[in-house]
Amino acid sequence: MSSFYVNLPTLEDVKAFSRLANQIECEIDVCTGRYVVNAKSIMGLFSIDREGPVKVEFHGSDSQCDAFRQGLGALVTQPA
Numbered sequence: 001m002s003s004f005y006v007n008l009p010t011l012e013d014v015k016a017f018s019r020l021a022n023q024i025e026c027e028i029d030v031c032t033g034r035y036v037v038n039a040k041s042i043m044g045l046f047s048i049d050r051e052g053p054v055k056v057e058f059h060g061s062d063s064q065c066d067a068f069r070q071g072l073g074a075l076v077t078q079p080a
Contacts, residue, residue, distance in 0.1 A: 026060030
């Protein structure tokens, strides 16, 4: 498992994140506080607090994780 942080401040960012997550064939979770949602669920992503960075837990290979992070581009950030 790999983890990193992303910012998802806008509707378009959430849609782009979910679209990219759905192209990956492994489990991806988004964690904020005590809540964990499926990164492939756009409704789940809209239900969490996205004011600051959220933690992404990637349950796949390192090469899949690297490709996913590259696809996210500027959304990847450091924890607050």
